[in-house]
Amino acid sequence: MIFDIEKETAPREDLEPLQLSRLRxxxxxxxxxxxxxxxxxxxxxxxPEQIKSLNDLKYLPFTEKQDLRNNYPFGLFAVPKENVVRxxxxxxxxxxxTVVGYTHRDVRNWASLMARAFxxxxxxxxxxxxxxxxxxxxxxxxxxxxxxxxxxxxxxxxSGGGTRRQVMLLRDFGPTVxxxxxxxxxxxxxxxxxxxxxxxxxxxxVGIFGAEPWSEEMRHDIESKLGLIALDIYxxxxxxxxxxxxxxxxxxxxxxxxxDHFLPEIIDPITGEQLPPGETGELVLTTLTKEAQPLIxxxxxxxxxxxxxxxxxxxxHVRMSRIKGRSDDMLIIRGVNVFPSQIEALLLETEGLTPxxxxxxxxxGAMDTLExxxxxxxxxxxxxxxxxxxxxxxxxxxxxxxxxxxxxxxLVEPRSLARSEGKAKRIxxxxxxx
Amino acid sequence: MKVEQISIFxxxxxxxxxxVTRVLSQGGINIRALSLADTSDFGILRLxxxxxxxxxxLLKENGFTVxxxxxxxxxxxxxxxxxxxxxxxxxNNQINVEYMYAFVQQTGKDAVxxxxxxxxxxxVEILQANKIRIIPxxxxxxx
Numbered sequence: 001m002i003f004d005i006e007k008e009t010a011p012r013e014d015l016e017p018l019q020l021s022r023l024r025x026x027x028x029x030x031x032x033x034x035x036x037x038x039x040x041x042x043x044x045x046x047x048p049e050q051i052k053s054l055n056d057l058k059y060l061p062f063t064e065k066q067d068l069r070n071n072y073p074f075g076l077f078a079v080p081k082e083n084v085v086r087x088x089x090x091x092x093x094x095x096x097x098t099v100v101g102y103t104h105r106d107v108r109n110w111a112s113l114m115a116r117a118f119x120x121x122x123x124x125x126x127x128x129x130x131x132x133x134x135x136x137x138x139x140x141x142x143x144x145x146x147x148x149x150x151x152x153x154x155x156x157x158x159s160g161g162g163t164r165r166q167v168m169l170l171r172d173f174g175p176t177v178x179x180x181x182x183x184x185x186x187x188x189x190x191x192x193x194x195x196x197x198x199x200x201x202x203x204x205x206v207g208i209f210g211a212e213p214w215s216e217e218m219r220h221d222i223e224s225k226l227g228l229i230a231l232d233i234y235x236x237x238x239x240x241x242x243x244x245x246x247x248x249x250x251x252x253x254x255x256x257x258x259x260d261h262f263l264p265e266i267i268d269p270i271t272g273e274q275l276p277p278g279e280t281g282e283l284v285l286t287t288l289t290k291e292a293q294p295l296i297x298x299x300x301x302x303x304x305x306x307x308x309x310x311x312x313x314x315x316x317h318v319r320m321s322r323i324k325g326r327s328d329d330m331l332i333i334r335g336v337n338v339f340p341s342q343i344e345a346l347l348l349e350t351e352g353l354t355p356x357x358x359x360x361x362x363x364x365g366a367m368d369t370l371e372x373x374x375x376x377x378x379x380x381x382x383x384x385x386x387x388x389x390x391x392x393x394x395x396x397x398x399x400x401x402x403x404x405x406x407x408x409x410x411l412v413e414p415r416s417l418a419r420s421e422g423k424a425k426r427i428x429x430x431x432x433x434x
Numbered sequence: 435m436k437v438e439q440i441s442i443f444x445x446x447x448x449x450x451x452x453x454v455t456r457v458l459s460q461g462g463i464n465i466r467a468l469s470l471a472d473t474s475d476f477g478i479l480r481l482x483x484x485x486x487x488x489x490x491x492l493l494k495e496n497g498f499t500v501x502x503x504x505x506x507x508x509x510x511x512x513x514x515x516x517x518x519x520x521x522x523x524x525x526n527n528q529i530n531v532e533y534m535y536a537f538v539q540q541t542g543k544d545a546v547x548x549x550x551x552x553x554x555x556x557x558v559e560i561l562q563a564n565k566i567r568i569i570p571x572x573x574x575x576x577x
Contacts (some may be wrong), residue, residue, distance in 0.1 A: 086476055356442075377499060381499045388478075416445065
């Protein structure tokens with residue numbers, strides 16, 4: 001089932017000319033209407049008419065989150081204020097909130113993209129969607145809401161919180177689709193169990209989960225406990241909200257980026273250079289159709305890779321892998337890019353539990369050293385030295401094999417690793433700054 | 435016939451052993467036997483104490499990782515060949531000793547060896563069939 005067959009299955013030789021004409025139009029629009037971009041183009045020495053192919057995208061300047069903050073609240077709008085019909089904003093926990101605006105057409109486009117996402121998940125008219133994403137300035141709730149209505153499904157706008165009431169409505173309304181963060185779905189599962197309602201007997205057959213990073217292991221856990229197909233959805237308020245990319249239920253392997261609206265690139269987060277298809281790096285998105293607040297080459301900070309191999313579902317749009325980490329967290333150890341989340345995943349695989357760990361980076365002579373400290377809890381502990389040494393060796397071997405970095409693994413006592421504000425400080429970089 | 439031994443994970447840094455003995459001392463727990471296995475990074479302290487349940491609880495409350503293992507306490511004749519006889523008996527029956535440590539009774543007559551076997555139940559059977567005295571837990575805790 002494909003919502004917009006013509007666009008979503010367009011051959012690349014049709015898709016790319018469309019992307020190019022939209023890109024050229026976009027560059028002209030922001031040059032004419034957004035002083036921030038006009039200045040940036042002048043500084044970079046690029047004129048809109050110089051964009052002649054998609055390959056020229058790399059000459060355009062990046063846009064960063066800080067640019068949105070510097071232009072708070074409405075400085076990046078490309079249309080008169082009276083054409084803006086909706087405003088969303090991020091929470092602003094790490095600085096000033098980032099604000100985004102939508103024209104009437106932007107809201108319509110967003111709804112149809114979310115309808116595409118629903119259909120990719122096998123959802124259609126007649127389905128009942130339990131929407132536990134928060135409504136409000138956060139884009140999750142309303143994004144899902146308008147998409148379900150556009151599709152013609154029935155939406156239950158329950159929003160977040162009030163878990164006992166959610167469980168009651170899951171039982172009484174019999175939804176077939178659950179939209180929430182992956183972790184909240186497990187919370188709902190537990191609450192349902194407490195209320196004596198077996199989740200697997202509810203008619204929910206699909207879960208559309210996003211707004212936080214999650215792993216393949218977590219997908220298996222959710223699917224087996226809740227008895228549904230769990231699918232990954234991607235989006236960010238700066239670009240649109242949920243529905244920038246969606247995993248299809250057919251392949252369940254990668255998220256289709258809706259390329260007629262968003263132009264993706266993967267760059268090396270350090271040099272900013274474009275990377276060839278398949279390589280892992282930072283996702284950069286250009287909004288091809290956004291009217292109110294278009295963005296050129298927005299650095300998402302999300303680490304992923306792009307897969308252009310045709311998908312079994314028939315969609316031609318490129319697939320991005322599950323988010324592997326954030327470029328802000330990336331470490332370079334002896335020239336190798338390492339994300340703490342990768343080490344965490346390896347630790348989880350090694351013994352199947354959530355470990356407390358810390359990464360200590362140092363330098364001996366010209367060589368970077370990495371020490372991985374892992375807290376020993378009762379499940380890991382053995383009273384035999386060789387068992388513990390074997391565990392150290394196994395972790396070390398996995399890190400070497402999968403990340404290509406030799407690390408020293410050190411088992412430490414529980415609670416010996418510093419915790420601040422409930423969050424562990426995972427990385428201690430003692431290397432001298434150059 | 436088995437004896438409960440507690441084991442504690444210790445980082446190799448000054449004062450950690452003292453932290454353990456302080457907890458036990460304040461809890462009025464007496465150490466009957468001990469052994470310390472160590473590597474460059476960490477050590478495992480194995481203890482037989484008068485009240486292992488309480489010792490384990492107190493140590494856990496103080497943030498230690500504590501394990502519990504069943505071991506066997508065997509009385510060994512205090513004469514040349516006393517230990518050799520027992521080990522030969524076990525090795526003839528393909529029983530592996532994971533680790534062992536010695537413990538001398540207050541009377542000084544016989545030595546006691548604490549064994550951790552790979553197959554504890556079979557080891558106990560063989561020792562009993564050969565009339566080797568195994569000291570039960572209750573007796574050992576209260577010696």
